[in-house]
Amino acid sequence: MAQKLKLTTGCAKLDELIFRKPSMWVIYGPAASGKTNLALFLLKLNPVHTLYISTEGSIYIERVAQLAPLNAIVEFINVLTLEEQLLNLVKALIRSWDLIIIDSINALFRTEILEKKYALTAFNTMLASLRKASREGTYVILTAQVRAGEEEEEPSGLKYLKFWCDGLLRLERSKGGNRSIYLIKNKEEIHLGTFKIVREGIRWIKC
Numbered sequence: 001m002a003q004k005l006k007l008t009t010g011c012a013k014l015d016e017l018i019f020r021k022p023s024m025w026v027i028y029g030p031a032a033s034g035k036t037n038l039a040l041f042l043l044k045l046n047p048v049h050t051l052y053i054s055t056e057g058s059i060y061i062e063r064v065a066q067l068a069p070l071n072a073i074v075e076f077i078n079v080l081t082l083e084e085q086l087l088n089l090v091k092a093l094i095r096s097w098d099l100i101i102i103d104s105i106n107a108l109f110r111t112e113i114l115e116k117k118y119a120l121t122a123f124n125t126m127l128a129s130l131r132k133a134s135r136e137g138t139y140v141i142l143t144a145q146v147r148a149g150e151e152e153e154e155p156s157g158l159k160y161l162k163f164w165c166d167g168l169l170r171l172e173r174s175k176g177g178n179r180s181i182y183l184i185k186n187k188e189e190i191h192l193g194t195f196k197i198v199r200e201g202i203r204w205i206k207c
Helices: 012-018 035-044 059-069 081-093 107-112 120-134 160-162
Strands: 024-028 051-055 075-079 101-103 139-144 147-150 153-155 167-173 180-187 188-199 200-207
Touching: 012 167, 012 188, 024 035, 024 120, 024 153, 035 051, 035 101, 035 200, 059 180, 059 188, 075 160, 081 107, 081 120, 101 120, 101 153, 107 120, 120 139, 120 160, 153 160
Parallel strands: 024 139, 024 167, 051 075, 051 101, 101 139
Antiparallel strands: 147 153, 167 180, 180 188, 188 200
């Protein structure tokens, strides 16, 4: 059962937060902030049965080849529309998983919300289904794209992500190409760690 597993990100402080028990977390940030790299690194570190859904094309496949061998047993699914994303997720959830990663949860929602009437319903249905899976023992990690607001960048569909998920983590690219990760707690940001993206995955500099 997933709740008996000991998953890791390579950072003890972050592990205690998101992997202490099965839960559902969002990792958001602008392009090139390290979201996909961090998500894929979990596949290298953890020997678990994993579902990985990509909504951003197949460019990640080259990165997977660099990270090989992976310890996880992974089923990769690429989707091109929000409808495909929902249908593939619902179908996959018939089976049990230790870890589910969706990269990114809101990319297709962002592009279809103004055109498709069902977009909001589909988005919330996916989040509700993932929440249920996490309560039944599956770890869920969702990356999220951001939209530029008047004062700060925030993930599209933020209020729905806040409602369904256990917490939010923000990534930013800092000096020297390093990436920093922050816990968003109320209106505060708590620095959890800093890492560098390397060929073998990520290397934690501060954690």
